[in-house]
Structure formats: structure tokens, C-alpha cells
Amino acid sequence: MMNETKLEILRILEENGRLPIDTIAKLVQRDKEEVAKIIQSLEDEKMILGYRAVVDWEKDQENTGVTAMIDVKVTPKRGVGFEQVAKRIYRFKEVDALYLMSGAYDLSVVVHGETMTEVANFVSEKLSTLDDVVSTTTHFRLKTYKHDGVIFHDEDNEDKRMVVSP
């Protein structure tokens, strides 16, 4: 069972990974050293796997990159289940994310490429040629409205309150 401070620090970092340790320490009423130690242990345990920016690449005019979400049906292998085929898929650098799903298909693969052709080639040459892959259905992402809890074009975000009120 994880202690409350640890959980609170995780939630704070999940919201904003760039907060300095002394600010986090004030928020959770602990000293800096203790917070630093907790974060270190979370990193060591690989509970925190990294810190990244949420980027809106659509703002970059020259960016032509495309992202596809591919539903993949596979034949699971005796003894190793989906693990082996999953590993063979996520090792490709083109694969951004991979999830095992319930429902109509087994794996959901998120693939990023510079062009649509690049993604199409990846699917036809690398992904569907794997022995265990039975079928693939590719969906191209057209626009990002919200990603990881962040709304991309949030017009409602400004503070609409009166500047002073009782």
C-alpha cells in the first residue's frame, strides 16, 4: 500500500512534471530532502518512467508527421500469450504506443511516421508480415482535441472571474 504523501507527489507530478522540488515540498508540507528522496525512489522503482512535454505539433507549419492507430488481431502463443508478439511490435522505433485490448481485436498500435506512405509501408511490410499477426485495420488520426488530459485549443481557459470580489 502506497503512503499518502507518495501518492500525492505522484499526482502533482503527473499534472506538472516540471515543478521544482521545493515547490512540491511546500504543497505537501514535507521538507525538500524527504520529497527528493521519495521522487528518487519512485524513479528507481520505475513508477515514474520519465518527464515529457505535451507538444502540439500541428502548430509547426513544416511538420508533416502523421499518426495512425492500428487495430491488430494476432494468434496468441501457448506459454507466452501475447507477450512475444507484443515485444516484436513495440521494438520498432515507429511504434509510439502499444496496448493489449479487450474486444474485437487484440493489440492497439499507435504508429508515428513522417508521411502517410511511411506509415502504410510500415504496416504492410513490417507489421502484417509478422507470423502471428492475423489482420490489421489502420485509422489515421486527423486532429488532436485533447491528449493526456490536456485540451489543445482551449478557448475557455481564461480566468473569467471579477478581479476583486467578497
Next chain:
Amino acid sequence: MTGSISSTQKMDRLSLAVNAIPPSGIRRFFDMAEKMENVISLGVGEPDFPTPWNVREASIASIERGDTAYTANAGLEPLRIEIAKYMEQIFHVSYDPLSEIIVTVGASEGLDIAIRAIINPGDEVIVVEPGFVSYAPIVTLAGGKVIPLKTKKEHAFKLTKEAVEAAITPRTKAIMISFPNNPTGAVMTKEELLPIAEVIDDHDLLVISDEIYGELSYDTTHYSFSRLPRMKDRTILISGFSKAFAMTGWRLGFVCAPSDILSAMLKIHQYTMMSAPTIAQYGALEALQNGREDVDKMVTSYRQRRNFIVESFQEIGLDCHVPGGAFYAFPSIEATGMSSEEFAEALLKEEQVAVVPGNVFGSGGEGHIRCSYAASLDDLQTAIQRMDRFLNRK
């Protein structure tokens, strides 16, 4: 005869009661701050979260369905039933939804009709100061006499039995209290409230307990005044959706009170308001049914920012008690030798940080400023840097 009306004539055509009310002290700061650029405001008395989307959506749906007629005077029955459940589950007080609860236009209306329902001309009402700006004017407008009762910094702005007893006269009818408190953030535990309840009982008084900030308690669980022994029958408990559910502009509150007082209040409510806004009531229904997770998240966030601002104030040398609830810090600025108005005005002009001078919450607030931490962490950090600079110059 034509011509302009003299200022005496202008005073004469208004009621004595309204002329007796001083203009709002906050207004002046609002006017000043609004004209300035680059202002960081710690002067806002409302949550910085928008109303959760599911609540807004439920209200839109009620408009789409055409649920836009008046409701029962006391409010939608399903809403009153949910309020009763909510009060039971969260605050452990039980009220009958049909005879002991009404839905009002904000907690503000609840306060007003509570006073109007119980006060005869000349009756005295003890008003705890510092406290919300509308308590005293409401009493004055109802023809009552305000007896201010100052809470003190050395008591962490809590009430003491002795102070309450000293304020009571044979004309005392009621006492208005509010914990967690706006502006001090003070809270009172069961143990601290018990002696007060004894005094109330001994002197046969009524209590108007404004518990609008009840959910925003950070170190202890809020203890409702009506939960104290024998106090349910003496307490008019006022709360609402503005603070905990981030629904200020919806203007929706409620009152829980003994049925005789409640039906008297309902009489005033039905002749003056008819009913609270219907579409807001549907939003509130959703808030009570599916809003717990949002409330918990918001409370956690306020608590963290409370910790942050108090420690930061202490670092820059501002003397600040730890506020146990609401979303205000109430540091002392006495060491600067300035009055709270002078301090707030200079801070706004020189560093563009808006705070509210403590004296607008009653004379007991002099020497303090109210800083709302319902602001983004970035804004809090910048405001504290600016205040540090300001204090170093003084």
C-alpha cells in the same frame, strides 16, 4: 417646480435603513484593480475552477427538455432529497427534505431571509467579525441591531465562550457565525464549539450558521453547529453550491432549519423570489449525484495551495496563522505600520497585486489582508515575489 434635486432630498427619498449601510469597501478596490494592467489578483472570493462539465451539461439538458418553468417554492423535490442525503453523508446532520430544507438563490438569500424571519425592530444580533461583508447590512436592513463580536488573532480567530457571553444582552436574539471563515480561514472543532453551544442554550438564542465553506476544511473534518447536542432546534444552517462545487454564478444555496423557522422563511422566499432558478437546480442535482470526485480533487488542490502560500508568507516575513479552511490566508501586516487599506492600496499601485484589506470584513479585520489562494500556482508564486519586493522596500 423644475430643477435638480438636492443631496438632502436625495437622502430623504431613500429609506433610513439603506442610508445606514456604508458603501461596500471592496468596490473601491475592484474599481482600482480593474483599470490596471498586469494585475495578479489574490482578491477573488470564488473558486478558480470552472463548474465541472457534467454539471453544466445537465443544466443544458434541462434547457433542451424545456424544464424551464418555476419549481415548487422550496425547490425541486428530488434536489431537496439529494440535499438531505448529502448533509447526512458528509456532515452527519439529518433534515427532512420536505419540511426542513429549502433551496435559495445563493447562500446570500438564505442569510437574508433567515434574519428577516426572526428579527423584530431593535432585536440584537451578534455578528462575528471579521466575517463576510453582508452579515451586518442584512441585519440593519431587517431593522435589527448589529453587535459586532471580534475574534482575535491570538485565538486563531475562533470564538470563545467568554467573548460570546460578554456580547449578550437581554435584547440578543441570535448570533451569526461562519466557520470555516471568510476572510480568516478559521475553523472550529467540536470541542471548541461545545462551550459556545452551552451559552446559546443558557440564553435561549438562535444561531445562523453560515457553513458555505464547510467542505473546504483541510486539517479536520467540518463539524456542523447543528450537530452539537440540542443545537439542531436552535440552528439555521446555511450552505450552498458556490464554493465546494465551483458554482458561484449559478446563485444556488440552501437552508436547513427547524420546520417552524423554515416555513416562516419560505413565506418570505415565496413572495420575493418565488423559486430558485430552475436550470441551476438541475445542475445542482447532477453536482450532488455525481460530483463527489470533483469536490475531492478541488479540496486537495486548495489544501496544497494553502500549504504553499502559508509557508511562502512565512518565508518572506509575513506573519500568517494557518487557516484550517476556506481558500483565504489572512496574514498580519501590522509590522509594516500601515493600515490594511494603505497596505492594500500601495501593494496594488506599486506591485500590481490585488488583495482585500481586512477592515472591509469588520473592524476586527484591521491589521490584516485577505489573500485568496484560489489562483494558479504560477500566479501565487509571482504574487509572493512581488509582495516580497514590496515588503523589503517598506
